[in-house]
Amino acid sequence: MNAPLPAWLDRVFCEDALSGMARLPDGAIDLIVADPPYGLGKDYGNDSDKMADKHGVDVYLDWMAQWIDVALPKLAPTGSLYICLTWRYAPEIFVMLKQRMTMINEIIWDRRVPSMGGSTRSYTSVHDTIGLFAKQKGYYFDVDAVRIPYDAETKKARSRSIFVGAKWLEIGYNPKDLWSVSRLHREHPEREDHPTQKPLEIIERMVKASCPPGGVVLDPFMGSGTTAVAALRNSRHFVGFELNPDYCAQIEQRLVRETPVLASPLLDDIVK
Ligand SMILES: C[S@@+](CC[C@H](N)C(=O)[O-])C[C@H]1O[C@@H](n2cnc3c(N)ncnc32)[C@H](O)[C@@H]1O
Numbered sequence: 001m002n003a004p005l006p007a008w009l010d011r012v013f014c015e016d017a018l019s020g021m022a023r024l025p026d027g028a029i030d031l032i033v034a035d036p037p038y039g040l041g042k043d044y045g046n047d048s049d050k051m052a053d054k055h056g057v058d059v060y061l062d063w064m065a066q067w068i069d070v071a072l073p074k075l076a077p078t079g080s081l082y083i084c085l086t087w088r089y090a091p092e093i094f095v096m097l098k099q100r101m102t103m104i105n106e107i108i109w110d111r112r113v114p115s116m117g118g119s120t121r122s123y124t125s126v127h128d129t130i131g132l133f134a135k136q137k138g139y140y141f142d143v144d145a146v147r148i149p150y151d152a153e154t155k156k157a158r159s160r161s162i163f164v165g166a167k168w169l170e171i172g173y174n175p176k177d178l179w180s181v182s183r184l185h186r187e188h189p190e191r192e193d194h195p196t197q198k199p200l201e202i203i204e205r206m207v208k209a210s211c212p213p214g215g216v217v218l219d220p221f222m223g224s225g226t227t228a229v230a231a232l233r234n235s236r237h238f239v240g241f242e243l244n245p246d247y248c249a250q251i252e253q254r255l256v257r258e259t260p261v262l263a264s265p266l267l268d269d270i271v272k
Contacts, residue, residue: 014248017220017241030215035084090129101133111183145208147172194224203230225251
């Protein structure tokens with residue numbers, strides 16, 4: 001008989017991530033996907049993104065260091081962390097993380113913003129900055145799980161005899177550190193009522209590459225629950241935290257809708 005799953009697994013806790021994460025056992029998490037408040041004043045129904053404006057950048061950066069120091073001991077030795085940021089504070093936060101972990105990649109998410117309007121006093125910002133950090137050198141990373149198939153045209157162009165049977169042509173190429181994925185528009189079927197919802201394509205790539213099947217993904221700042229959906233759809237477990245009760249309710253509905261078979265036995269357990 002399989003051992004019972006820990007009570008905190010596959011649950012969204014509607015509470016502050018700092019106190020919530022402290023209850024998790026050390027070393028139990030394979031991957032952290034963190035999309036924290038960016039310090040840009042966005043409205044999440046709370047003041048979390050207004051910390052830098054209201055109390056100063058140092059207070060915001062101190063808070064970042066605080067949750068990072070609670071989260072990192074939860075990672076297994078082979079674990080890693082993706083952190084979604086913007087150009088505004090990514091430099092300071094990357095330095096902070098480099099003092100604690102090994103930096104593997106800086107990923108640029110090109111949000112594929114159409115070319116119209118934008119800033120006239122600076123270059124229009126159309127990307128997010130994502131850091132990938134590992135706890136140690138032997139971190140888990142499965143590139144085969146995230147290879148991108150070559151399109152028919154490329155395959156055809158490589159049909160000369162020297163390429164026939166070439167393994168790389170069949171298995172696809174490994175993703176680069178520039179990810180061009182459209183942001184979610186209002187009318188996009190995936191879109192939830194959350195101002196900074198991440199596309200599933202992005203979070204699923206992180207989960208597939210950096211969390212072993214059956215492993216556990218921790219998301220301290222769940223928002224609309226993208227990480228939970230990505231984990232369940234790919235046979236991984238999750239645990240997450242979110243301050244705003246409206247978003248917690250939204251996650252519950254989203255899990256029923258997008259992962260019905262997988263999520264239904266978990267629902268009674270979701271803490272509000
Ligand atoms: C950038 S959004 C996350 C978006 C998410 N990745 C998605 O795809 O929907 C950050 C979220 O963190 C939440 N948050 C802010 N401070 C928090 C805290 N101390 N503990 C838990 N959640 C928090 C906010 O309410 C907001 O929904």
